[in-house]
Structures are given as C-alpha cells and as structure tokens.
Amino acid sequence: MEMELPIVLITMGDPTGVGPEVIVKSVDQPAVRARLRPIVVGDTRRLQEAAAIAGVRLAVHTIAEPEQARFDPGTIDCLDLGVVPPGLPFGQLSPAGGEAAYRCIERAVRIAQSGFSSAICTAPLNKEALHAAGHRYPGHTEMLAHLTGTPEVSMLLVAPGLRVIHVTTHIGLLDAVAKIEPGLVERTIRRGHELLVRAGMARPRIAVCGINPHAGESGLFGHGEEDAKIAPAVAACVADGLAVQGPLPADTLFFRARRGDFDLVVAMYHDQGHGPVKVLGLEAGVNVTVGLPFVRTSVDHGTAFDIAGTGRADPGSMVAALELAAEFAPRP
Known part of the structure; x- marks a missing residue:
C-alpha cells in the first residue's frame, strides 16, 4: 500500500x-x-x-x-x-x-x-x-x-554541497570558547551522525573544525584548546567506529567538504559555520x-x-x- x-x-x-x-x-x-x-x-x-x-x-x-x-x-x-x-x-x-x-x-x-x-x-x-x-x-x-x-x-545548516552542525551558536565568541568541552563536542558529532544515518547515509564522513587558526598548529596558536576540548571527543567517536576526523583547520575544511571529501562539518561557533554556508547563497x-x-x-x-x-x-x-x-x- x-x-x-x-x-x-x-x-x-x-x-x-x-x-x-x-x-x-x-x-x-x-x-x-x-x-x-x-x-x-x-x-x-x-x-x-x-x-x-x-x-x-x-x-x-x-x-x-x-x-x-x-x-x-x-x-x-x-x-x-x-x-x-x-x-x-x-x-x-x-x-x-x-x-x-x-x-x-x-x-x-x-x-x-x-x-x-x-x-x-x-x-x-x-x-x-x-x-x-x-x-x-x-x-x-x-x-x-x-x-x-x-x-x-x-543547529545544522544545509546548503548545496555542504552540511554544517554547530557546537555553539547564539553566544559571544569568548563565551563560546569557554563553553566548548569534550562532552558537548562529542554529543554534537553524534547528533549529526544519527540524523544522517536516519536520512539513509550508512557511514557519514564527519570532519571537525579546530578553534584556533590552523587548528592550533601543535600549540603555536591559542592555549591548547584543540587538544583539551576537541581531540578527546573525536577519539571517543572514532573508538565507536564513526568516520570522524579532526580537529582540522577551518580555513580549508569547508572547501574540502564542498569538494566531496566529507558529508558533515562540525563547526565550533556561530560565524565559523554560518559564514561558509551563507556565501553559497541565502536563497537555498x-x-x-x-x-x-x-x-x-x-x-x-x-x-x-x-x-x-x-x-x-x-x-x-x-x-x-x-x-x-x-x-x-x-x-x-
């Protein structure tokens, strides 16, 4: 029927x-x-x-x-x-x-x-x-x-060729960095993974942004936020068999995702994720x-x-x- x-x-x-x-x-x-x-x-x-x-x-x-x-x-x-x-x-x-x-x-x-x-x-x-x-x-x-x-x-934004889920959204940048922690990052990754699996994607490829320029570049930028706040969440998801990579430099990550390397990008804060999506056009x-x-x-x-x-x-x-x-x- x-x-x-x-x-x-x-x-x-x-x-x-x-x-x-x-x-x-x-x-x-x-x-x-x-x-x-x-x-x-x-x-x-x-x-x-x-x-x-x-x-x-x-x-x-x-x-x-x-x-x-x-x-x-x-x-x-x-x-x-x-x-x-x-x-x-x-x-x-x-x-x-x-x-x-x-x-x-x-x-x-x-x-x-x-x-x-x-x-x-x-x-x-x-x-x-x-x-x-x-x-x-x-x-x-x-x-x-x-x-x-x-x-x-x-919050997940979808544009032609790009899906972006956000760890934090409508709070100030300093507050966002303070709020980001491994548990929140991991839960965000898993929510995005579950949504895509329900939509019929067997094993979504997920890329996780860093916070600092070049994802901290081994401690050169920032105060170790990538290692403390993001890497443990990625490791926990990978240990569970999810196809997750990160933290990766955000300045090239969105290009790679649009090219087809990843099915979902995990952005750390509002403008990091919204900017690339809105460049692709508000109409879609x-x-x-x-x-x-x-x-x-x-x-x-x-x-x-x-x-x-x-x-x-x-x-x-x-x-x-x-x-x-x-x-x-x-x-x-």
Whole structure:
C-alpha cells in the first residue's frame, strides 16, 4: 500500500516580514505538494494578503483544528490563530509581529507533540520583535528547545554541497570558547551522525573544525584548546567506529567538504559555520534543529523587512526547507 505523504506544519513567522509571501509561493509549487501535506499555522487574512501581493492563485481554507485539513489542490489549509491585527503593515518591526510569531510556534509544537505531525517548517521571525513582545529567546532554536523541554539541541545548516552542525551558536565568541568541552563536542558529532544515518547515509564522513587558526598548529596558536576540548571527543567517536576526523583547520575544511571529501562539518561557533554556508547563497540554505522530538527545518534567511510586502521575496530557501522536512520526517 502506498504510504501517505508526511504532514508538515508551517509556522508563519513574523507576519510583517516575508514569511507569508514565501509560504504561499512555495506551497503553490507542484513539486512541493507532491512530497508533503502542508498546514500553515498562522493567520488566514495575512496569507490572503500575501497571495494577492505575490500574484499567487491559492485559496486559503481556514481550519480551527489540524484534523480539519483537507489538503485540496489549489488550496492551503490554515490553522487560523487570529494573531495579526487588521492593517498591520508589512516591513515594520512591531511587538504584535513578535507575539504572532511566538503564538504560531507554540501551537505548532503542541500539535507536533500530540503525534499529529512529525515535522515543523518555520518561516523567519525577528528577534527584536520577539523580545519586544516579552519572549526573551535568542532565536527559534532556543525557543523550540524550551517549549519541548529538550535540554540540548544542535543547529545544522544545509546548503548545496555542504552540511554544517554547530557546537555553539547564539553566544559571544569568548563565551563560546569557554563553553566548548569534550562532552558537548562529542554529543554534537553524534547528533549529526544519527540524523544522517536516519536520512539513509550508512557511514557519514564527519570532519571537525579546530578553534584556533590552523587548528592550533601543535600549540603555536591559542592555549591548547584543540587538544583539551576537541581531540578527546573525536577519539571517543572514532573508538565507536564513526568516520570522524579532526580537529582540522577551518580555513580549508569547508572547501574540502564542498569538494566531496566529507558529508558533515562540525563547526565550533556561530560565524565559523554560518559564514561558509551563507556565501553559497541565502536563497537555498536550510536550518535544521537536531535533537528535538520532531523534525524542524527553517529558511536560512531573516524577515527581510526591506522587501516585505513587495512581492519580490525569493521562495527558494522555503522550498528547500519544506523538501528537507519531508525527507527527514517519518511516514505515518
């Protein structure tokens, strides 16, 4: 018997940004609908406004509970939370936008934890708007971990030819170096390994970045961080049979990974991993939160207030995020 397509919950993100627009543009694509059954958790009126601005002929079917979704062609099911005040302008940061983004995430998490869906794909939120609404999280990743009671998660970025998982993310550089320790590095490596194995890769080749220039060059740079903080984690994984190398110089490692030498790079801090991925193009990057009780993918760009409401937003990253959610999501 043919398996049903996975249900993917799409959170609308900040309604004053490009989220509503990239959602309607993506869900309107036959290739996306052929791989998953989408439900938007957001606001019906905002999606209708975005469709009109983008010139997308997509009807919005309002539902109050996820079980009411019909998944009809030419229609998008929207779990309408009524979170967007009438007349809220596009492109302007506001507490209302931050509150709406939070409410969408909160409801989607409850639905996913109920077992109705095993994947969430998130449109972008604005951290300043989120904080203005009273929700003090550094970003989506930390909010999702808190809402699910997950003690530790990892951020994985996927771009064409490159996958990068991060040991630390939204903290200052000095704090990141202090936080890095063998246990955290090892858990990050293993989370990335497990994800790729679940995705069908029998023995992923994993490369681990150093912290200092040239990975410390045998103590020439830094204070022995590679030997103290990274090497023991790599050794433990290798002893378990994982194909892991490191710590390696980050300045050449990303080139080697893109060339095909490695399936996954383990970055030590935010900019070390984000920089190479974003050079490859914001329009195709995907953010994956690894370690949650469900699959979570996201666009790898922000709310883009400068073009929100103009119809010019590129849906490429959202399309890629939806397709990756479908790829990782267990079938019902």
